[in-house]
Structures are given as structure tokens and as C-alpha cells.
Amino acid sequence: MSSLRFRCYKKGDEVKIVELLNLAFEDWGSVERWTTKYMLSPGFDPNLIHLSEENERLVGCLHSLKRDVRIGRNILTGFLGSEGATLPNYRGRGVYYQLFLRLYKEEKKRNGIVHYGFMHPMLYKTFYGGKLGEIALCQPQAFLKVLNPDKVAQPLVSVANRIIGKKLRTILGKNEAYSIRIEVNRTQAINLTITRSGIQLHDKLTTRDATIRTDANTFIKTTLRPSNLITAFIFRKMRIQASLGTLVKLFRLAVRILW
Numbered sequence: 706m707s708s709l710r711f712r713c714y715k716k717g718d719e720v721k722i723v724e725l726l727n728l729a730f731e732d733w734g735s736v737e738r739w740t741t742k743y744m745l746s747p748g749f750d751p752n753l754i755h756l757s758e759e760n761e762r763l764v765g766c767l768h769s770l771k772r773d774v775r776i777g778r779n780i781l782t783g784f785l786g787s788e789g790a791t792l793p794n795y796r797g798r799g800v801y802y803q804l805f806l807r808l809y810k811e812e813k814k815r816n817g818i819v820h821y822g823f824m825h826p827m828l829y830k831t832f833y834g835g836k837l838g839e840i841a842l843c844q845p846q847a848f849l850k851v852l853n854p855d856k857v858a859q860p861l862v863s864v865a866n867r868i869i870g871k872k873l874r875t876i877l878g879k880n881e882a883y884s885i886r887i888e889v890n891r892t893q894a895i896n897l898t899i900t901r902s903g904i905q906l907h908d909k910l911t912t913r914d915a916t917i918r919t920d921a922n923t924f925i926k927t928t929l930r931p932s933n934l935i936t937a938f939i940f941r942k943m944r945i946q947a948s949l950g951t952l953v954k955l956f957r958l959a960v961r962i963l964w
């Protein structure tokens with residue numbers, strides 16, 4: 706049976722943590738550097754530093770810092786994943802994975818809406834993008850875990866509403882509606898229906914007319930700058946799966962909104 710134990714940071718652990726980081730990253734730095742980055746950081750929280758040990762020996766660590774994310778006009782409670790490492794002899798036993806699961810849980814308890822980070826691209830396919838379900842946002846890779854899909858979806862809807870605004874009422878026929886599905890990763894999707902009365906968000910898509918799968922850059926731009934949703938749409942930065950008829954209708958709709 707594995708004698709690995711998991712716990713959060715307590716005072717004095719920093720010496721062992723820095724030893725581990727120096728081993729993993731070669732010349733990571735001093736205890737002073739760690740103290741400045743974590744302990745003296747505003748909102749320092751020991752429960753955001755997760756450790757794994759065997760017989761009192763530190764074998765793994767993972768850090769995160771509370772750093773909120775702005776989407777449109779909304780500020781979402783966010784956590785920035787930071788230094789993490791496993792001692793070479795203990796790699797491949799799921800230590801890092803366990804540390805992440807524990808960290809996500811703590812972040813969620815603190816009303817976290819997203820977790821994100823800047824990670825080693827080699828680990829994306831199998832680990833961040835695979836096992837953890839994070840999505841790549843841009844180059845160099847940044848990863849984001851949707852901890853609370855409802856709260857991410859709402860700001861996106863308000864961004865989408867601002868793009869289309871009042872023009873929508875004059876453009877769409879009385880009974881016209883377009884259903885759009887924006888996939889944010891393999892398990893989460895945001896479903897919107899555009900009608901005369903505005904844009905509504907659905908948990909489940911009823912009429913699946915079109916699927917828009919955003920690419921990573923588009924996703925981040927979409928969330929930050931409303932006009933980019935349409936730009937990305939026109940310049941084919943989004944992959945769209947739909948019948949030809951629906952594509953033509955959506956294209957016409959975009960053209961009418963813009964001009």
C-alpha cells in the first residue's frame with residue numbers, strides 16, 4: 706500500500722519546497738524568492754499550496770495564487786496555478802495528478818470560477834488537456850479549468866448581447882431563431898439561442914442548428930473583446946459544423962448585423 710500522504714503548507718515547509726523546486730527546475734532560487742512570491746503575496750493562503758510526502762520526505766508540491774480574471778465587464782474569481790514538481794524517483798505514480806485534484810477542490814471551496822496557468826506544453830495533450838480537462842488558450846500555452854460553468858457562461862452571454870444589441874430586433878424575423886453551441890472543452894459547452902428578444906442561454910440545446918467550436922485564441926479574444934466574436938466568425942477562426950443552409954443563414958445574419 707502506498708505510504709504517500711497529502712496535505713497543505715504549514716510554516717517551515719518552505720525550505721523543503723525550495724529544495725524540491727531547485728532539483729526540478731535547476732536553479733529555481735532561494736527561500737527569500739519563495740517567501741516574496743507566496744508568503745508576502747496579498748491574500749496568501751496556505752491551503753493553496755499542496756504537498757505530498759512519504760515518511761516526512763517532501764516528494765511533490767503544487768502552488769496557486771488567487772488572481773481574478775476579467776471577462777468583458779465581469780471579474781471572475783480566478784486562481785493562477787504556479788510552480789509544481791514531483792521528486793524524480795516518485796514520478797509516474799500520479800502524485801502531480803492528486804495534487805491538482807486537491808487544489809481544484811480548495812479553489813472551488815473559495816468560490817473559484819476558473820483556474821488557469823502557464824504550463825509545460827509537452828504535458829498538454831495527455832495531462833492538462835487530457836486528464837485534467839483544461840483548455841489551451843494561446844501560445845505560449847496557458848491553461849484554464851472551468852470550475853463553475855454557469856458563472857463563465859453568463860458573462861459570455863452579456864458579451865454576446867452587447868455585440869448584437871438593438872439591431873437584432875430589426876434583423877431577425879418574428880419566429881426566427883439561431884441556436885449556437887460554443888464548445889469550451891470536451892465536456893463543457895455553452896448553448897445560446899439568438900431570437901428577436903435577445904440571446905438566451907440554455908443548459909441543453911433543443912434545436913441544434915449549428916456548432917461553433919472556438920479555437921483557443923478566439924476564445925480568449927472573444928471573452929475580452931466583443932467585436933472579435935464576429936471578426937473570428939467571418940475570418941473563419943471558428944470551426945463551424947452545420948448544414949450548408951444553416952451556414953448561409955448564419956453568414957447572412959452576421960453580414961446584416963455588421964452593415
Ligand SMILES: CC(C)(COP(=O)(O)OP(=O)(O)OC[C@H]1O[C@@H](n2cnc3c(N)ncnc32)[C@H](O)[C@@H]1OP(=O)(O)O)[C@@H](O)C(=O)NCCC(=O)NCCS
Nearest residue numbers: 729789790791796797798799800801802824825828831832
Ligand atoms: C511534470 C511532473 C510534475 C509530473 O509529475 P508526476 O507526479 O510524475 O505526474 P503524474 O504521475 O501525476 O502524471 C500525470 C500525467 O502527466 C503526464 N506526464 C507525466 N510526465 C510526463 C512526461 N515526462 N511527458 C509527457 N507526459 C507526462 C501523463 O499523462 C501522466 O498521466 P499517466 O501516468 O496516467 O499517463 C514531473 O515530471 C516534474 O516534476 N517535472 C519537472 C518540473 C515540471 O516540469 N513541472 C511542471 C511544470 S508545468
